[in-house]
Amino acid sequence: MNFVRIGEKPEISRLPLFRDMDDGKRERIFSGSFLQVFPPQLTLFAAGQQSDFLYVLVDGLVELYAVSAGRETTMRIVEPVTSFILAAVVTDMPFLMSARTLVSSRILLVPAALMREVIKQDAALMQATMQELAVGYRGLVRALTDMKLRQSAERLGNYLMEQGVRLGDPEAFELKGEKRVLASLLGMTPENLSRAFGVLRDHGVGVSGSRVTILDRDRLARFSRPDPVPPDPI
Amino acid sequence: MNFVRIGEKPEISRLPLFRDMDDGKRERIFSGSFLQVFPPQLTLFAAGQQSDFLYVLVDGLVELYAVSAGRETTMRIVEPVTSFILAAVVTDMPFLMSARTLVSSRILLVPAALMREVIKQDAALMQATMQELAVGYRGLVRALTDMKLRQSAERLGNYLMEQGVRLGDPEAFELKGEKRVLASLLGMTPENLSRAFGVLRDHGVGVSGSRVTILDRDRLARFSRPDPVPPDPI
DNA sequence: CGAACCCTTGATGGCGATCAAACGCCGTGG
DNA sequence: CCACGGCGTTTGATCGCCATCAAGGGTTCG
Numbered sequence: 001m002n003f004v005r006i007g008e009k010p011e012i013s014r015l016p017l018f019r020d021m022d023d024g025k026r027e028r029i030f031s032g033s034f035l036q037v038f039p040p041q042l043t044l045f046a047a048g049q050q051s052d053f054l055y056v057l058v059d060g061l062v063e064l065y066a067v068s069a070g071r072e073t074t075m076r077i078v079e080p081v082t083s084f085i086l087a088a089v090v091t092d093m094p095f096l097m098s099a100r101t102l103v104s105s106r107i108l109l110v111p112a113a114l115m116r117e118v119i120k121q122d123a124a125l126m127q128a129t130m131q132e133l134a135v136g137y138r139g140l141v142r143a144l145t146d147m148k149l150r151q152s153a154e155r156l157g158n159y160l161m162e163q164g165v166r167l168g169d170p171e172a173f174e175l176k177g178e179k180r181v182l183a184s185l186l187g188m189t190p191e192n193l194s195r196a197f198g199v200l201r202d203h204g205v206g207v208s209g210s211r212v213t214i215l216d217r218d219r220l221a222r223f224s225r226p227d228p229v230p231p232d233p234i
Numbered sequence: 235m236n237f238v239r240i241g242e243k244p245e246i247s248r249l250p251l252f253r254d255m256d257d258g259k260r261e262r263i264f265s266g267s268f269l270q271v272f273p274p275q276l277t278l279f280a281a282g283q284q285s286d287f288l289y290v291l292v293d294g295l296v297e298l299y300a301v302s303a304g305r306e307t308t309m310r311i312v313e314p315v316t317s318f319i320l321a322a323v324v325t326d327m328p329f330l331m332s333a334r335t336l337v338s339s340r341i342l343l344v345p346a347a348l349m350r351e352v353i354k355q356d357a358a359l360m361q362a363t364m365q366e367l368a369v370g371y372r373g374l375v376r377a378l379t380d381m382k383l384r385q386s387a388e389r390l391g392n393y394l395m396e397q398g399v400r401l402g403d404p405e406a407f408e409l410k411g412e413k414r415v416l417a418s419l420l421g422m423t424p425e426n427l428s429r430a431f432g433v434l435r436d437h438g439v440g441v442s443g444s445r446v447t448i449l450d451r452d453r454l455a456r457f458s459r460p461d462p463v464p465p466d467p468i
Numbered sequence: 469c470g471a472a473c474c475c476t477t478g479a480t481g482g483c484g485a486t487c488a489a490a491c492g493c494c495g496t497g498g
Numbered sequence: 499c500c501a502c503g504g505c506g507t508t509t510g511a512t513c514g515c516c517a518t519c520a521a522g523g524g525t526t527c528g
Binding site: 047048066068069070071072073075086087088090091093094095096097119120123126127129130131133134135136137138140141142143144145146147148149150154187225227228229232 | 304305322354376
């Protein structure tokens with residue numbers, strides 16, 4: 001099935017990006033877009049390419065990664081339902097990141113030209129785009145200071161605390177994706193992620209497979225020194 | 235003098251952020267803002283504070299830095315004429331970064347509430363804000379991959395090549411700010427910045443004080459492995 | 469002229485990368 | 499149903515980049 005089915009619309013329409021815009025305009029975007037299913041480990045696009053689509057992950061899991069100096073690093077693990085690669089679409093510049101599916105994924109592809117056109121016509125969509133970029137900007141500011149000022153086990157500790165909150169249960173949750181990908185996201189090797197989990201065992205964290213349990217939140221916070229300014233909501 | 239003088243207007247009006255908007259609306263912003271001179275080494279605001287103003291550096295030099303785990307790191311060196319801390323203003327969230335003047339600086343302070351209000355009224359301003367945030371987002375993506383994938387001397391090499399282009403003469407230019415600040419921006423200690431310059435001497439870079447000369451651009455590029463995707467224009 | 473302060477240079481130490489190997493999980497095929 | 503094989507993860511040993519500690523220039527400003 002190529003076009004957006006009635007069943008997918010509500011969850012996509014509920015996204016902050018599309019929520020407040022004019023219904024007719026939203027319909028225009030949806031009818032010009034198409035929904036596609038991709039198998040695991042498929043490259044969706046590569047850095048350097050023209051940004052022909054805005055992507056919305058409806059179901060599955062996607063990794064955004066960057067390549068430099070011959071090596072690569074995970075920049076973001078995209079969980080549904082979320083749009084990604086918005087900045088490239090808005091600026092009409094080549095991608096800085098590449099993307100691959102981590103598991104079989106359903107993805108909405110919105111033609112970038114269409115997106116840019118409707119943004120110009122619909123103030124609510126433009127405002128939402130602006131907000132999304134601003135929040136993303138702040139997320140990257142955090143990620144960069146994290147990388148520059150904290151060491152690996154602290155980064156992991158903070159990530160776990162944030163994931164707990166984000167996923168609904170601060171005490172226990174499942175890691176998304178393989179640990180090797182998480183390691184790359186946190187700027188370390190799989191070996192050192194393993195050791196970092198070992199360190200956190202002494203600071204209130206239990207792990208078994210991809211199941212994480214935070215046994216002593218205060219203890220973990222003391223170790224990880226979380227940011228005094230709490231994370232922005234979506 | 236508190237308000238925007240006629241002499242300052244052209245260069246501020248020429249900023250991409252304010253360039254395309256309605257003249258009357260721009261006037262409204264200017265008349266509600268004020269220009270102020272700050273001495274060197276003065277803290278303009280601190281992370282965690284409410285974002286009451288959008289800042290526009292008209293003249294001087296400003297450092298944006300973040301604090302975490304008791305240490306601090308430079309996030310950006312702001313050169314005139316540029317606005318900064320836009321994302322905090324747009325989201326109406328607390329600052330994630332602190333700011334201090336590095337030298338005596340003339341700064342335009344635009345009340346954040348006014349800015350947000352006029353953004354809602356003027357589509358061109360909103361579009362420019364969106365663009366600025368998108369470009370800033372991409373700049374941070376680059377900075378983060380740089381930090382994750384390159385080692386210190388390579389980061390310096392790339393920084394020097396980009397600064398050369400940005401400042402108008404790719405062959406020779408002056409570093410902005412003290413080297414200790416540059417070191418922090420590049421995620422290293424002053425000692426290691428010194429050593430990194432030492433390494434680059436063998437790869438086509440000459441330094442004397444804050445004067446940088448790029449003697450062999452190809453050689454430097456081979457060493458620094460610059461990003462295949464060229465930097466976005468402002 | 470001297471005293472900060474910044475930058476540089478040298479010596480040492482620690483965090484994390486790399487190399488290497490064993491373990492455990494899971495899917496496949498006998 | 500079990501044996502096998504592959505891959506991700508873990509654990510251990512070593513190496514290298516960068517931080518830290520320490521001391522010696524150089525420059526600027528009082």
